[in-house]
Amino acid sequence: MAAGVVRYVIDTCAIGDLEGISASTALPVSEIERERIWRGLERLISEGRLVTVYAARAEIQRRCPSAFLRLKEHGTTFFVPDTAQLLIQVQSVLATWPEMAKRLQRAKANRDPADPYIIAMAHSQELTVVTRELHRRDRSKNNRSGDHIPDTCEKLNPSVRWRYLEDFINEEGL
Amino acid sequence: MPRTIETVPIRPDVLKWARETVGLSVTDAAQALKVSPEVILSWETTGVGVGITQLRKIASVYKRPVLALLQTEAPPLPQLPRDFRTLQSSQPNFSPETMVAIRDAQRIQTIATELLEEDPTLYPPAFLPHAELGRDSAVEFGVLERSHFDVPVSEQLKWPSVDFAFGFWRTKLQRLGILTLVKAMPREDCRGFSLSGSSATPVIVVNGNEAPHAKIFTLFHEYSHLALGENGVCLESAQLRIERWCNDASSSFLMPPDDVRLAINGDPVVSPALVQQLSRQFKVSRHVVAIRLVELHLASQDLYERILEQDRQTQDWEKTTRDRNPNKEFGGIPQEVTRLSEVGSGFASLILNAMEKDLISPVDAADHLDLRPGKFTSLSQRIESSLKRYR
Numbered sequence: 001m002a003a004g005v006v007r008y009v010i011d012t013c014a015i016g017d018l019e020g021i022s023a024s025t026a027l028p029v030s031e032i033e034r035e036r037i038w039r040g041l042e043r044l045i046s047e048g049r050l051v052t053v054y055a056a057r058a059e060i061q062r063r064c065p066s067a068f069l070r071l072k073e074h075g076t077t078f079f080v081p082d083t084a085q086l087l088i089q090v091q092s093v094l095a096t097w098p099e100m101a102k103r104l105q106r107a108k109a110n111r112d113p114a115d116p117y118i119i120a121m122a123h124s125q126e127l128t129v130v131t132r133e134l135h136r137r138d139r140s141k142n143n144r145s146g147d148h149i150p151d152t153c154e155k156l157n158p159s160v161r162w163r164y165l166e167d168f169i170n171e172e173g174l
Numbered sequence: 175m176p177r178t179i180e181t182v183p184i185r186p187d188v189l190k191w192a193r194e195t196v197g198l199s200v201t202d203a204a205q206a207l208k209v210s211p212e213v214i215l216s217w218e219t220t221g222v223g224v225g226i227t228q229l230r231k232i233a234s235v236y237k238r239p240v241l242a243l244l245q246t247e248a249p250p251l252p253q254l255p256r257d258f259r260t261l262q263s264s265q266p267n268f269s270p271e272t273m274v275a276i277r278d279a280q281r282i283q284t285i286a287t288e289l290l291e292e293d294p295t296l297y298p299p300a301f302l303p304h305a306e307l308g309r310d311s312a313v314e315f316g317v318l319e320r321s322h323f324d325v326p327v328s329e330q331l332k333w334p335s336v337d338f339a340f341g342f343w344r345t346k347l348q349r350l351g352i353l354t355l356v357k358a359m360p361r362e363d364c365r366g367f368s369l370s371g372s373s374a375t376p377v378i379v380v381n382g383n384e385a386p387h388a389k390i391f392t393l394f395h396e397y398s399h400l401a402l403g404e405n406g407v408c409l410e411s412a413q414l415r416i417e418r419w420c421n422d423a424s425s426s427f428l429m430p431p432d433d434v435r436l437a438i439n440g441d442p443v444v445s446p447a448l449v450q451q452l453s454r455q456f457k458v459s460r461h462v463v464a465i466r467l468v469e470l471h472l473a474s475q476d477l478y479e480r481i482l483e484q485d486r487q488t489q490d491w492e493k494t495t496r497d498r499n500p501n502k503e504f505g506g507i508p509q510e511v512t513r514l515s516e517v518g519s520g521f522a523s524l525i526l527n528a529m530e531k532d533l534i535s536p537v538d539a540a541d542h543l544d545l546r547p548g549k550f551t552s553l554s555q556r557i558e559s560s561l562k563r564y565r
Contacts, residue, residue: 013537021547024529025536055240063537063546082226087182087244095246105249106281108544109237109274116241133535140532 007049009122010041010130011149012059012114014165015052017132019067025132027165038070040174045071045078051127053117054082058110080121089120096155099146115149122153122160129153129162181223184232187248190218192236195252197273206235237274252280255367256406258399258417268407272364275357276407279369279379282521285542286353286375289528296531297524300351300376305401305423312419315401316394316426327433331455336386339457343393345564347378348520352400354393356516358382366392368405376400382516387459394424422469428458429466443473449481461485510553513545519557526554 013025018037020026029037044050052060057079061068071078093116094101100116107113115133122129135150153160163171193203193214204211216222224232233240254268254276268276289296303322305315323346333339344354352375359381365388369377378396380389392408398420399405408417437452446460449467453460464481467473514522522543529539529550536547545553 013535016537016547021536063540065546084179084182084226087226087229087240088179090241091182091244091246094241094244100241101245101249104239104242104245105252106277106284107239107242108278109234109239111541111544112239112241113541 005049007051007125007127008044008130008163008168009118009125009127010050010052010056011118011133012052012056012063014130014132015056015060015067015071016064017165019064021064021067027132037169037174040169040172042070042074044172045074048077050130051078051080051121053086053114053121054079055112055117056114058112059114082117086117086120086124089124090116093120093123093152093156097147097152100152115152119149119152119156119160122162123156127161128168129160130165130168131162132165181225182229182244183221183223184217184229184243185246185248186218186221188243188245189222189232191248191251192232192238192243193218195273195277196236196238196270197268198236198270203235207231237270252277254407255369256404258406258408258414269360269363272359272407275359275364275379276367278357279355279367279377282353282355282517282542283369283371283374283377286377286521286524287371287373289524289533290375292533293528293531296527296533297375297520298349298351302352302370302376303401304403305398307402307404307416307419312398312422313426313431315398316423316428317430319397319401319423320427320430323427327430327456330457331437333457336390336457340386340390340393341560342564343390344518345561347393347397348518351376352397353377353520353524354518355379355521356382356389356518363409364407365409366396367407368396368399370400370403370405385459387453387457387462390428391424391458391462394427395420397427398423421465425458425462425466425469428462429456431470434466434470434472438472440472443467444477446477446481446484449473449477459485508549508552510545510549510556513543514553514556514560517543519560522553523557526550526557 017025017027018034018041020034027034041050057068057072060071094104097116100113103113118129121127129149131149133148133150135148136144147155150162153162168174193200198206200211200214204214207214229240229243233243236243257268286297303315303319325342325346330339333342347354355377357379361381361383364381365384366378366380368379378393378400380392380396384392395408396405399408399416401423402416402419404416408420434452437455438448443449443452449460449463452463456463460481464473464478468475468478525534525539525542528534529536534542536550539550540547543553
């Protein structure tokens with residue numbers, strides 16, 4: 001990979017919104033535009049510039065089965081298997097994310113939230129996180145409590161770069 | 175060449191927390207993980223570096239996501255409901271399935287309570303009655319509550335089936351601000367439990383492995399616990415005074431004395447066939463009918479013993495059949511139907527309302543309901559139809 005090339009790790013809700021799983025949060029694009037964006041994503045995947053974590057595989061399969069059918073064709077090129085190194089990094093992410101730690105106390109078995117893995121992968125491999133979760137400053141007044149992916153990315157030292165899905169699409173010309 | 179890291183260090187306190195909170199002894203955990211008890215004890219004393227495969231295996235046995243084992247400090251042990259199953263209840267010893275059911279019910283209670291703190295209009299406020307053991311009569315409490323519920327016995331007798339009766343009573347409790355969940359647990363471990371708290375949303379959980387008439391009885395047994403402010407895990411055995419009180423209150427609620435006398439014209443009941451008939455009419459078990467008749471001096475203890483013996487034989491037969499076909503009944507049921515049956519229209523509508531009001535995202539809603547966002551429309555339609563049915 002040439003130096004200076006930006007590599008990304010994408011989260012589940014960005015995939016779900018691109019696929020238009022929920023009408024209220026779907027990316028406002030036409031079917032033709034959606035297909036064009038999908039092809040762009042697949043090009044980035046094949047170039048090794050867009051990945052996600054293995055924990056996102058089950059989430060995507062559960063929440064957006066149609067997108068999963070498309071993405072699973074890329075196998076481990078897209079769904080990168082866990083490594084011990086990644087899990088050690090996940091421990092550091094959890095230590096800075098008390099809401100996630102609290103949520104885990106009562107989380108269901110076999111329901112690993114992918115977000116800490118995504119941030120950990122970005123942190124250890126200097127990737128940029130692509131998300132549709134909103135930073136605290138962009139959320140409605142009702143919904144400002146708790147850290148989401150962008151807030152946690154900024155809390156880490158060094159901080160992790162992140163982009164909203166829309167900005168990523170524009171910057172990559174998808 | 176940089177050294178490849180192959181193991182992940184897991185903290186001893188986190189491992190101990192994960193094992194204890196699923197109700198496994200050191201020996202049970204060792205057996206499930208195919209290691210010696212000494213190994214488990216050593217992990218919990220000094221920690222362990224494990225490979226990814228072993229980490230997943232531990233998470234699976236301890237019924238936790240892998241992430242929960244990666245925490246850098248053990249969370250506090252959760253507060254468990256009191257154990258009302260036996261006289262020796264100082265140290266609760268629940269099965270892993272019951273522990274997981276308690277954990278999930280507590281998760282649902284926390285979500286509901288936090289959302290209602292943000293917007294109290296999402297769900298009806300709970301107004302629980304108050305009763306005191308030793309001061310209040312269980313029978314009078316049951317009769318009084320029955321009148322507050324405003325559901326005449328004449329209506330109850332007309333319901334088409336026991337399943338309808340369960341749906342009706344459950345919906346009624348949900349309309350009173352009580353979340354009612356159905357969770358599969360071993361029948362010999364627990365009939366149901368309740369969760370409350372000074373400002374927490376009250377929750378009743380009934381065992382999904384029980385027959386509908388037993389679930390109905392448990393709903394009001396646990397409702398009585400909530401009224402006493404003494405919630406816990408119950409087998410509804412009559413060993414403890416509080417359990418007897420809640421049994422009496424539930425019986426009295428479902429079969430008010432005057433209505434029972436009216437149903438049999440005040441004549442003593444001598445045949446199991448009549449007990450069966452009353453069970454069908456009131457939509458409660460034959461066992462409950464028999465106890466109620468004995469209490470009201472309308473049947474002999476001998477008749478009760480006969481009914482008990484017959485029921486025991488039926489239960490043994492049902493258990494054998496169920497063990498042969500453990501999951502047969504769940505095939506082909508849409509996901510939203512299964513989830514609605516588990517969390518009830520109360521919690522499901524609370525979450526959908528919170529999403530509508532932008533308090534949570536669709537992804538959060540999907541996680542809370544354990545359901546794909548694409549199923550929300552169908553879920554919403556099913557809630558509406560259920561509320562109409564049990565109006």
